[in-house]
Amino acid sequence: MHKAGAASKRTCLSAAMGVIVALVWIAPVLAEPCADPLKPMLRAELFFGRSIGHRFGVSDRQWQSYVDRELAPRFPGGFTVVDGKGQWREGDAILREASKVVILVAPDSAELRTRLAAARQAYIKRFKQKSVGLVTQAVCAAF
Known part of the structure; x- marks a missing residue:
């Protein structure tokens, strides 16, 4: 093996070890449990457009009906x-x-994510939407 090749290999190994050490050091900070009384939860934000095509289409009454029948x-x-x-x-x-x-904001679970997907699909189908936006984030929360 050439000296240059061996040095390059050592440099790559040193860099990789540095990354591993940094991740091991940072991981506990990122995974800290929530401080009491907070609990780990999922925050979900859903974005519902009110237009159908290029015109305003979902009235306040229709929106409230969707909330009552699908979200609540x-x-x-x-x-x-x-x-x-x-x-x-x-x-x-x-x-x-x-x-x-x-x-x-609710405890995260596969069942919660299934309910989020179903709520999105119900709106898309009912009001002929292209999509319903969804943003999720792991948070600490108490209610």
Whole structure:
């Protein structure tokens, strides 16, 4: 083996070991449990557009019906609804849309994620939407 090749290999191994040591050192900080009384939870934010096509289409009454029939039964622990104004770019056009943002915090589970997916699909189907945005984040929370 060439001296240059051996030195290069040692440099790569040293760098890899440095990364491993850093990860081992940082991992406990990232995985710290929640301070009492907080508990590990999942925060989910759902973004519901209120337009159908290029016109305003989901009325307040229709939205409340969706909340009563789809969201409340799936998330009996509660949630918050906030009015929003979405904006995005499609090609050269800037599009804007009235929206509703639903925020909920609950213990994370496969069942919760299934309920989130079902709530999104129900809205997409009912109001002919392209999508319903979903953002999730692990948090510490207490209620």
